Amino acid sequence: MKFVSAVFLSLGLSATPVYAECLLGDEPTIPDGATSSYDDMIAAKGEVDAYMAVSNDFLSCLESENEAAIDGMDKDAAAEMTAAMAEKHNAAVEMQEKVAGAFNQAIRDYKAANPQ
Numbered sequence: 001m002k003f004v005s006a007v008f009l010s011l012g013l014s015a016t017p018v019y020a021e022c023l024l025g026d027e028p029t030i031p032d033g034a035t036s037s038y039d040d041m042i043a044a045k046g047e048v049d050a051y052m053a054v055s056n057d058f059l060s061c062l063e064s065e066n067e068a069a070i071d072g073m074d075k076d077a078a079a080e081m082t083a084a085m086a087e088k089h090n091a092a093v094e095m096q097e098k099v100a101g102a103f104n105q106a107i108r109d110y111k112a113a114n115p116q
Contacts, residue, residue, distance in 0.1 A: 022061035033109030
């Protein structure tokens, strides 16, 4: 089990697979809303939406892969595996919140710089 723990600790939250099928895409670049054009903001929205969809797929994949991985494990090993996957899940959710917050701020900045 130490080997599995070491593998999980070495995995990052980039486009690196956590398991064979679980991939988390790269965080989108959020434009500066105060200086960006409308078209730049629309393009960024598309990138943010795509990132959120990919990261939601990643979260679902983590759950499925964890359930499959712990099947047949002893209680302690399964708890350790589940805890490691929970850390990956929480980190991915924090990234989603960070991206959403940054994009929402960019929208506020755009609206402030371009009043109607």
